[in-house]
């Protein structure tokens with residue numbers, strides 16, 4: 662070995678601290694598009710609710726128009742029947758016509774009640790639409806503020822990542838190529854944690870027990886020792902008992 666293993670390990674520990682920050686920031690940054698999409702979707706749903714209300718109002722207006730046409734034609738029928746009334750020859754015919762007119766009048770009254778009901782519903786829908794439009798305006802402002810906040814955070818992350826990548830390239834200098842290769846391999850396979858502290862006789866990567874003979878091996882510093890369970894490189898803090 663043409664290097665000091667203890668020194669190599671302390672370089673790896675420093676590198677791991679940088680890599681953990683890089684990993685956390687990249688994870689946060691990668692979650693941002695989904696966050697923006699969720700905000701947009703929630704807003705679109707609110708817009709859709711308003712569109713549904715507007716369609717409901719339109720339907721009510723159409724229903725009202727239909728009923729008004731119906732009403733007009735029934736009124737025409739009554740007018741015609743009333744003129745015919747005086748041309749009828751027999752009492753029987755006269756009585757029958759009066760009965761018909763009364764029936765049509767009853768129909769008209771039902772239609773009028775229906776129109777009133779529709780007008781009430783339309784008024785309620787109009788009020789709700791006005792309220793929803795106000796709410797939506799507020800939501801639109803909130804949405805653009807939230808999205809802006811996310812963009813600011815992404816910019817912060819990018820700036821910090823640029824710094825950390827510069828720090829990383831400095832931190833890797835002087836690390837033996839073979840050790841570096843092992844570190845990279847473990848990091849990618851083990852959730853971006855390649856080197857784990859032994860504390861209270863446990864690997865802080867997987868929290869499983871580390872036997873005393875393994876701890877002794879670490880303290881000898883003549884080979885890299887890995888955790889028997891998670892295969893991460895193990896190290897001890899000289900200031901704390903392992």
Ligand SMILES: [Zn+2]
Pocket residue numbers: 857864865866867868869888889890891892893
């Ligand atoms: Zn472990």
